Amino acid sequence: MVTKLRTVPLLGLFAVLLVAATGCGGRSGNSAAASTGVLQVVAAENFWGSLASQLGGSRVHVTSVIRSPATDPHDYEPTAADARTVAGARMVIVNGIGYDPWAEKLIAANPVSGRIVLNVGDLVGIDPGGNPHRWYSPPDVQQVIDAIVQSYDKLDPKNSASFAHQRTRFETSGLAEYTHLISTIKRRYHGVPVGASESIFAPLAQALGLRLLTPPSFLKAISEGSEPTAADKTTIDRQIEDRQIRVWVYNSQNSTPDVNRITAAARKNGIPVTTITETLLPPSAGFQRWQSRQLEALAAALARGTR
Numbered sequence: 001m002v003t004k005l006r007t008v009p010l011l012g013l014f015a016v017l018l019v020a021a022t023g024c025g026g027r028s029g030n031s032a033a034a035s036t037g038v039l040q041v042v043a044a045e046n047f048w049g050s051l052a053s054q055l056g057g058s059r060v061h062v063t064s065v066i067r068s069p070a071t072d073p074h075d076y077e078p079t080a081a082d083a084r085t086v087a088g089a090r091m092v093i094v095n096g097i098g099y100d101p102w103a104e105k106l107i108a109a110n111p112v113s114g115r116i117v118l119n120v121g122d123l124v125g126i127d128p129g130g131n132p133h134r135w136y137s138p139p140d141v142q143q144v145i146d147a148i149v150q151s152y153d154k155l156d157p158k159n160s161a162s163f164a165h166q167r168t169r170f171e172t173s174g175l176a177e178y179t180h181l182i183s184t185i186k187r188r189y190h191g192v193p194v195g196a197s198e199s200i201f202a203p204l205a206q207a208l209g210l211r212l213l214t215p216p217s218f219l220k221a222i223s224e225g226s227e228p229t230a231a232d233k234t235t236i237d238r239q240i241e242d243r244q245i246r247v248w249v250y251n252s253q254n255s256t257p258d259v260n261r262i263t264a265a266a267r268k269n270g271i272p273v274t275t276i277t278e279t280l281l282p283p284s285a286g287f288q289r290w291q292s293r294q295l296e297a298l299a300a301a302l303a304r305g306t307r
Contacts, residue, residue, distance in 0.1 A: 039155055042089040044103035045073055046280045047135045048120065048144065050287040052093060054174060055148050057166045059159050063089075065103070067283050069253060074225075078102055086110060090155055093148070096121030097132035116151045123147055133223075135287075136276075137203035138182055145171070178288045181295040182207065189302045195239060195266070197250035197259045198222040201276060205249075213245055228258060240265050246305030247271065249298065253278045272301035 039060040043049030049064030056062065063085050066073045073095075086092060086106045094103040096119040107117055121132065124140045134140040145167070152163045190209035196202070199219040205212040218232035239245050240262065248266035250259055252275040266273050274297045280290050 037156070039091065039152065040089045041091045041093070042086050043093040044100045045095060045135075046283065047287055047290075048093045048095065050280065050285075050290075051141070051145060052091075052148055054170050054286065055145065055163065055166050056152060057162065059156060059162055060152065066100075066279060069277065069279055069281050069283060071279075073100055073278065076100070076102055078106055082106065083110070087112070089115060091116045091118065091151055093118045093144075094120070095132060095134065097126050097130055097134070098128045099132035116155060118144075118147055118151060120144055131199050131202055133200040133203060133278075136200055138179075138207045140203070174286070175288050177292045178295070181292055181299065185210075185295065185299050185302065188299075189306065192247075192302060192306060193245050194247045194249060194302075195236065195245040195262075195271075196248070197262070198254060200251050200278060201249050204276075213239055222254065222256060222259060233258065233262075236262055237265065240269050240271060243269060243271065245271060247298070247301045248273045249276060249301075251276055251278060253281075272304045274298050274301040 037059075039056065041049075041052050041056065041060050041062045043052055043062060043064045045066045046064035049062050053060065053062040065078070065082050065085075066076060083106060086103075087110050089112075092103070092107055092115065094100055094107070094117065096104070099121075104119075120134050120140070121128075121130075124134055124137075124143055126132070126134065134144075149163050149167050153160045156163075186207070186209045191211055193211045193213050194205065195214045196205065196212060196219060197214075199216070200223060202212060202216075202219060215232045215235055218228045218236060221228040221232070240248070245266075248263060248271050250263050250273065255263075263273055274294075276294050277290075280287070285293075
């Protein structure tokens, strides 16, 4: 179960931001970075931060606000250090779509001339209320990669060749296993019926060509922390009892009583179970290795479930 981290209330954050904006205790690191020509980048979440860091190489310094697997990105309340970090950033990456409203408040409270704000939801065209888990959509990940490199070119045009080299190396080598696993699963298991505990898996299921049978209203309820309907729970129970799904996928960082009960029922009925997580696990993992490990586990579960 994801814990809710409580720190500085947002109502008190404007005082913190005023300190950051006036240069009291928040600009020294940024000044040092400016003297070395390194771009200061802040990512609200570490999955986007990992991409930004690998695409920038030594030309950027990326700070991710959400790093701990025990932190719920939806309800995070920023610290004074977060405010100072954002105040000194030349570029900020937020997920948007209602996923990290605290990050957008930090940015709005401390505007900086020339700073680039990359809002992933706006970039990929998902409105508030839509599925915010865009890092589980391979096409959207590619759009973010494109946008990050374009932003680096704009902020630091003299190092454009370096950013192009980083991008080529990342796409051809760093993402090789990730893209191979996606294409392999799509080819072998296209149309296989699966179930999932929440909407985080929906974009990936679509990209892989899997047939996600879990009611969308259940997926959204669990993701947003609301109570799923009795009808949805009955539908899922029937899907498991009748083995209508071949694999059950659940977010181990959001294990509600309903999810735990359904997961146990899937195991009891011989349905392979595999897990995914909301943020990098371990936190030190790069985006592609984290995702590849999960795809490997999913492929193994699909192989067992379709025997």
